[in-house]
Amino acid sequence: xxxxxxxxxxxxxxxxxxxxxxxxxxxxxxxxxxxxxxxxxxxxxxxxxxxxxxxxxxxxxxxxxxxxxxxxxxxxxxxxxxxxxxxxxxxxxxxxxxxxxxxxxxxxxxxxxxxxxxxxxxxxxxxxxxxxxxxxxxxxxxxxxxxxxxxxxxxxxxxxxxxxxxxxxxxxxxxxxxxxxxxxxxxxxxxxxxxxxxxxxxxxxxxxxxxxxxxxxxxxxxxxxxxxxxxxxxxxxxxxxxxxxxxxxxxxxxxxxxxx
Amino acid sequence: xxxxxxxxxxxxxxxxxxxxxxxxxxxxxxxxxxxxxxxxxxxxxxxxxxxxxxxxxxxxxxxxxxxxxxxxxxxxxxxxxxxxxxxxxxxxxxxxxxxxxxxxxxxxxxxxxxxxxxxxxxxxxxxxxxxxxxxxxxxxxxxxxxxxxxxxxxxxxxxxxxxxxxxxxxxxxxxxxxxxxxxxxxxxxxxxxxxxxxxxxxxxxxxxxxxxxxxxxxxxxxxxxxxxxxxxxxxxxxxxxxxxxxxxxxxxxxxxxxxxxxxxxxxxxxxxxxxxxxxxxxxxxxxxxxxxxxxxxxxxxxxxxxxxxxxxxxxxxxxxxxxxxxxxxxxxxxxxxxxxxxxxxxxxxxxxxxxxxxxxxx
Numbered sequence: 001x002x003x004x005x006x007x008x009x010x011x012x013x014x015x016x017x018x019x020x021x022x023x024x025x026x027x028x029x030x031x032x033x034x035x036x037x038x039x040x041x042x043x044x045x046x047x048x049x050x051x052x053x054x055x056x057x058x059x060x061x062x063x064x065x066x067x068x069x070x071x072x073x074x075x076x077x078x079x080x081x082x083x084x085x086x087x088x089x090x091x092x093x094x095x096x097x098x099x100x101x102x103x104x105x106x107x108x109x110x111x112x113x114x115x116x117x118x119x120x121x122x123x124x125x126x127x128x129x130x131x132x133x134x135x136x137x138x139x140x141x142x143x144x145x146x147x148x149x150x151x152x153x154x155x156x157x158x159x160x161x162x163x164x165x166x167x168x169x170x171x172x173x174x175x176x177x178x179x180x181x182x183x184x185x186x187x188x189x190x191x192x193x194x195x196x197x198x199x200x201x202x203x204x205x206x207x208x209x210x211x212x213x214x215x216x217x218x219x220x221x222x223x224x225x226x227x228x229x230x231x232x233x234x235x236x237x238x239x240x241x242x243x244x245x246x247x248x249x250x251x252x253x254x255x256x257x258x259x260x
Numbered sequence: 261x262x263x264x265x266x267x268x269x270x271x272x273x274x275x276x277x278x279x280x281x282x283x284x285x286x287x288x289x290x291x292x293x294x295x296x297x298x299x300x301x302x303x304x305x306x307x308x309x310x311x312x313x314x315x316x317x318x319x320x321x322x323x324x325x326x327x328x329x330x331x332x333x334x335x336x337x338x339x340x341x342x343x344x345x346x347x348x349x350x351x352x353x354x355x356x357x358x359x360x361x362x363x364x365x366x367x368x369x370x371x372x373x374x375x376x377x378x379x380x381x382x383x384x385x386x387x388x389x390x391x392x393x394x395x396x397x398x399x400x401x402x403x404x405x406x407x408x409x410x411x412x413x414x415x416x417x418x419x420x421x422x423x424x425x426x427x428x429x430x431x432x433x434x435x436x437x438x439x440x441x442x443x444x445x446x447x448x449x450x451x452x453x454x455x456x457x458x459x460x461x462x463x464x465x466x467x468x469x470x471x472x473x474x475x476x477x478x479x480x481x482x483x484x485x486x487x488x489x490x491x492x493x494x495x496x497x498x499x500x501x502x503x504x505x506x507x508x509x510x511x512x513x514x515x516x517x518x519x520x521x522x523x524x525x526x527x528x529x530x531x532x533x534x535x536x537x538x539x540x541x542x543x544x545x546x547x548x549x550x551x552x553x554x555x556x557x558x559x560x561x562x563x564x565x566x567x568x569x570x571x572x573x574x575x576x577x578x579x580x581x582x583x584x585x586x587x588x589x590x591x592x593x594x595x596x597x598x599x600x601x602x603x604x605x606x607x608x609x610x611x612x613x614x615x616x617x618x619x620x621x622x
Binding site for chain 1: 326
C-alpha cells in the first residue's frame with residue numbers, strides 16, 4: 001500500500017475524501033490551511049467562513065467551527081464575528097467571483113478598515129461551481145462559457161489584480177501575498193503569516209491563491225500544470241506584496257520574502 | 261462603565277429613534293451594525309453616543325448588505341446584535357435576512373418605513389409591510405411587531421431581542437418615519453426591575469473544547485444538495501413557526517361586538533383610527549377598532565372571530581393594500597365585506613377615517 005501523506009489534525013476525517021473535483025486546487029489550499037491551523041494551534045479558537053461557489057464545499061471540511069455564508073458575503077459575516085469576539089481567529093475563504101465581483105465592496109471596505117481578519121481567495125480564473133463563466137480574473141483571450149470567443153479586455157477589462165489592489169489600500173500593518181498551489185511550501189509560509197498577522201492583532205491579512213480547475217479549463221494533467229505554472233503567473237505575479245515589519249525583523253531582513 | 265442605563269421608571273420626551281437606541285441598551289444589546297439611511301439615522305447617532313458609556317460596539321458598514329451580514333456575524337458570536345434600516349435599505353437587507361431565516365439566526369432589525377417604491381420620500385409610509393413580513397427568497401418565517409407609539413417602540417424593541425433569542429427567528433420592529441422623527445412622552449424602565457426576564461444570548465461558534473475531539477464542530481450552512489434535504493429543513497421551520505403562530509400573535513381591539521363596522525389599521529395609522537372610532541362611538545355609532553400588533557404572524561384567530569361579529573371592515577393604511585393583503589389571507593373563507601381606505605405614502609387623519617366610516621354605516 002502506498003504511503004499516504006499525513007492528514008492535518010484539523011481536517012475532519014469523516015468528510016474525507018473531500019468533495020472537490022479531481023485535480024482541483026482547493027484540496028491543496030485547504031491542506032496548507034489545515035497544516036497552518038495545526039502548527040499555530042488555533043483549531044479550538046478559530047472560525048472558518050466559506051462563500052458560495054466551490055468554496056462552500058468546505059463547509060464541513062475541518063474540525064473547526066464553520067459558517068457557510070452567501071456569495072460575496074463571507075467577508076462581512078467574518079468582520080461582524082471578529083469585532084464581536086476579537087479573541088477568535090477568523091478566516092474568510094472565497095473564490096475570485098465572491099471576492100472581486102459580487103463581494104468586492106466588502107473586500108475593499110474590510111481592507112480599508114484594516115479589519116483584523118484573514119481573507120483567503122482562490123483564483124482559478126473563472127466561476128467554477130456555476131459551470132465555467134468569465135470571472136474578474138479570466139485571462140485576456142481565455143475562453144469561458146460567457147466569453148466563448150475569448151475574453152476581450154477592451155469590452156470586459158483586464159484580470160483583476162487583487163493583492164495589488166489590497167496592498168495599495170491597506171496600511172503597513174497589513175499582510176498581502178499571492179501564492180500558488182503549485183508551490184505549497186511557499187504558500188504554507190504565506191498562509192501562516194496571514195494567520196499570525198491576525199493573531200498578533202496587527203491588521204488585515206490577505207492571500208490570493210492561484211488554483212487549478214481542470215474541469216472547467218477542460219485540460220488534461222499536463223496542460224493543467226502548464227496553465228498554473230506558466231500561463232497564470234504571467235498575469236498574476238506570485239510573491240509577498242506587503243509584509244509587516246515584525247515578520248521582516250524576525251526573519252532578518254531579506255530572507256523575509258517568501259520566495260519559495 | 262457598564263452600570264445600568266436606566267434605574268427605576270423614567271419619564272422622558274424624545275424622538276422614536278432615540279427611544280429605540282435606549283431600548284436596545286435596556287435590552288442589553290451589545291452590538292449595532294448599521295448603514296445611514298433616513299429616517300432611521302438617529303438610532304445610530306444615539307447608539308454611538310451611548311456606546312462608550314455602556315461598553316457597546318458599533319460599526320458603520322459599507323452598505324446594508326454588510327450591515328445585515330455583520331449583524332449575522334455578531335449573532336453567531338453569541339452577542340445580541342441589531343441593525344436598523346428603511347426603504348431601499350430594507351430591500352438590500354433581504355439577502356442577509358434570508359440567510360437568517362434559513363439558519364434561524366436571532367437578528368433584530370428595526371425598520372423605519374419611508375416612502376416607496378424606489379427612493380421615493382425620506383419621510384413616511386407603510387409601504388414596507390410586504391417586504392418586512394415576506395421579503396427574501398423563502399417563506400417569511402419572521403416575527404414582525406408593528407409599533408404605534410413611542411411606548412411601543414421602547415417595549416417592543418426590548419421584546420424583539422427576547423423573542424428573537426427565545427425562538428431563534430429574525431425579528432423586526434416595524435416603525436415609520438413619523439414615529440422615528442417625532443417627539444412624545446413615554447416611560448423608560450429597566451426591564452429586569454419590572455420582572456421581564458432578558459433571554460440570554462448563546463454563541464454558535466467559539467465554544468470551549470477542541471472541536472471534533474471534545475465537542476462536535478459547529479458546522480452551519482444554508483446550502484443543501486437535494487430537494488428532499490431542503491424540504492426536511494424547511495418543514496422543521498414550518499413546525500417551529502406553527503408554535504410561533506400559537507404563542508405570539510398580539511392585537512388590540514375594542515367595540516367589535518356586533519359592530520356595524522370595524523376599522524382595521526396597524527402602526528401609527530392605528531392611532532388615527534383609534535381616535536376616529538372613539539369619537540364615532542361617542543356619537544353613538546356602533547363602530548369597532550382592531551389593530552394587529554404582530555403582522556407576522558397575524559392575529560388570525562382574533563381577526564376571524566372579529567369578522568364573525570361585524571358587518572363590514574374598513575382597512576386603513578398608508579399603502580396600497582399591503583395590510584389588506586395580509587388581512588384577506590387571515591380572513592379566507594369569511595364573507596364579511598372589506599372596504600379599503602388606502603393612502604399610499606401619506607398619513608391618514610382621524611377626520612378622513614370618520615368621514616369614510618360614516619358613509620359606510622349610513
